[in-house]
Amino acid sequence: MRRWLALIVFLALVVVAVYAAWSARSVADRLAGVASGRTQVVDLTYALNDRLPAWPGDEHPFEATAKATFEKEGYFSRGYYLLEHYGTHMDAPAHFVQGQATVDQIAPQRLIGSAVVVDIQEKVAADGDYRLTRRDLQAWERQWGRIPDGAIVLARTGWAARWPDVARYRNTDQAGVMHFPGFGVDAAEFLTKERKVSGLGIDTLSVDYGPSKNFEVHRITLAAGLYHLENLASMERLPAKGAYLVAAPIKLEGGSGGAVRVMAILP
Amino acid sequence: MRRWLALIVFLALVVVAVYAAWSARSVADRLAGVASGRTQVVDLTYALNDRLPAWPGDEHPFEATAKATFEKEGYFSRGYYLLEHYGTHMDAPAHFVQGQATVDQIAPQRLIGSAVVVDIQEKVAADGDYRLTRRDLQAWERQWGRIPDGAIVLARTGWAARWPDVARYRNTDQAGVMHFPGFGVDAAEFLTKERKVSGLGIDTLSVDYGPSKNFEVHRITLAAGLYHLENLASMERLPAKGAYLVAAPIKLEGGSGGAVRVMAILP
Numbered sequence: 001m002r003r004w005l006a007l008i009v010f011l012a013l014v015v016v017a018v019y020a021a022w023s024a025r026s027v028a029d030r031l032a033g034v035a036s037g038r039t040q041v042v043d044l045t046y047a048l049n050d051r052l053p054a055w056p057g058d059e060h061p062f063e064a065t066a067k068a069t070f071e072k073e074g075y076f077s078r079g080y081y082l083l084e085h086y087g088t089h090m091d092a093p094a095h096f097v098q099g100q101a102t103v104d105q106i107a108p109q110r111l112i113g114s115a116v117v118v119d120i121q122e123k124v125a126a127d128g129d130y131r132l133t134r135r136d137l138q139a140w141e142r143q144w145g146r147i148p149d150g151a152i153v154l155a156r157t158g159w160a161a162r163w164p165d166v167a168r169y170r171n172t173d174q175a176g177v178m179h180f181p182g183f184g185v186d187a188a189e190f191l192t193k194e195r196k197v198s199g200l201g202i203d204t205l206s207v208d209y210g211p212s213k214n215f216e217v218h219r220i221t222l223a224a225g226l227y228h229l230e231n232l233a234s235m236e237r238l239p240a241k242g243a244y245l246v247a248a249p250i251k252l253e254g255g256s257g258g259a260v261r262v263m264a265i266l267p
Numbered sequence: 268m269r270r271w272l273a274l275i276v277f278l279a280l281v282v283v284a285v286y287a288a289w290s291a292r293s294v295a296d297r298l299a300g301v302a303s304g305r306t307q308v309v310d311l312t313y314a315l316n317d318r319l320p321a322w323p324g325d326e327h328p329f330e331a332t333a334k335a336t337f338e339k340e341g342y343f344s345r346g347y348y349l350l351e352h353y354g355t356h357m358d359a360p361a362h363f364v365q366g367q368a369t370v371d372q373i374a375p376q377r378l379i380g381s382a383v384v385v386d387i388q389e390k391v392a393a394d395g396d397y398r399l400t401r402r403d404l405q406a407w408e409r410q411w412g413r414i415p416d417g418a419i420v421l422a423r424t425g426w427a428a429r430w431p432d433v434a435r436y437r438n439t440d441q442a443g444v445m446h447f448p449g450f451g452v453d454a455a456e457f458l459t460k461e462r463k464v465s466g467l468g469i470d471t472l473s474v475d476y477g478p479s480k481n482f483e484v485h486r487i488t489l490a491a492g493l494y495h496l497e498n499l500a501s502m503e504r505l506p507a508k509g510a511y512l513v514a515a516p517i518k519l520e521g522g523s524g525g526a527v528r529v530m531a532i533l534p
Binding site for chain 2: 098250
């Protein structure tokens with residue numbers, strides 16, 4: 001009897017040891033596997049040129065000029081001008097709230113976090129002015145568990161399919177009002193008060209929906225020290241849960257935001 | 268006798284199981300531990316302003332101008348101009364080699380890799396024109412093992428202590444020749460031909476040493492498709508081996524390089 005018990009414990013331990021060793025290996029692979037391609041890296045950033053959909057009124061948002069050429073100097077180099085809020089970019093808390101962190105002051109620790117991808121494409125298909133709600137976040141949590149501390153919450157609206165068509169992406173009506181989806185005020189309050197996330201991201205021009213006049217979501221989230229990622233690309237390549245995001249903004253001293261390179265490290 | 272043997276095997280398995288479970292946990296912590304601060308993230312990037320040491324002749328390297336202010340528009344926003352090779356920046360292969368990848372074309376997979384930190388501070392203290400040699404790389408390998416595929420090889424010269432003092436950082440002599448350390452041609456050939464690294468990084472103005480006229484290292488490494496990270500900060504916070512680097516350049520379409528945000532994820 002005791003011999004059987006010992007055998008069972010023995011076999012159970014073998015299983016635990018093998019499983020633990022295997023999982024140590026597979027987990028270690030997340031970063032170690034990048035070089036071999038075993039870990040996939042997805043770029044959520046659009047390349048910058050002068051033809052991207054800019055915020056209305058942002059004239060002359062980008063210009064690159066050659067400083068040295070192969071023909072003349074034997075090498076290639078340019079200078080470039082752009083607006084802090086053009087292309088795939090980050091809003092720093094200082095964009096809307098005086099005294100809050102500028103883009104260079106956001107702790108690097110907060111630029112890496114779990115990607116929480118909330119798919120609202122069906123609702124957006126029915127209503128182009130849809131705003132992601134607290135209920136959408138709670139539905140995500142029922143399926144995937146509590147939104148982790150330090151997460152970056154992404155609204156996947158499907159709007160990226162309209163990029164880089166300026167007219168379709170802005171979707172301005174005859175009264176001059178834009179129509180595109182965003183985050184709702186109740187979702188912003190839930191994420192700032194009841195969860196500890198680092199930032200929000202979206203595949204539209206703004207985390208506030210198109211018709212917004214007062215940018216309520218901006219005021220709530222930036223006041224709470226969160227940042228925004230706007231005009232994100234390729235969100236369809238992310239799982240709902242399990243990817244890590246690196247949101248690496250240009251480190252502009254005193255900047256209200258700036259071009260950001262966003263990469264996802266897949267599970 | 269068999270009972271003793273069984274007991275020893277049993278205890279050995281307990282040790283293996285506990286160790287494997289512990290290491291699975293500690294490895295999983297690398298990215299999962301960022302939010303809690305258990306995993307440290309080091310920012311190797313200087314903040315951008317108009318007072319940083321620029322390459323000689325690069326007049327007007329940076330300018331930020333306010334586009335909206337709290338006083339007038341109720342929010343804060345700027346435009347900015349900078350040179351592709353100012354501040355902490357990336358050289359794309361296209362910087363010196365026609366037809367090679369521009370900065371937006373470098374695969375995201377190659378922007379994340381093992382940080383191989385080669386400390387040559389003692390040699391640089393004795394000779395400000397020191398160039399990291401193939402032998403320095405081999406000495407690193409004897410101590411830490413083979414340079415991993417996809418690594419980013421960093422020369423830690425100690426020159427960052429002179430930043431942002433333009434005169435001391437450029438260290439120009441009376442004949443107008445700069446003096447600062449770099450990588451040697453033999454090291455560049457070793458890394459491009461005998462190892463499979465993604466890029467080089469250094470805490471000086473250039474991966475070629477100060478007196479270089481023909482930028483031999485640039486020509487070798489960029490022709491081989493590697494990129495460079497120049498003017499890196501805070502390298503003293505990295506271990507010789509074990510950190511992962513994220514080198515996230517601004518995604519300028521057709522750019523010869525550009526501002527890069529470099530972060531290290533410590534073990």
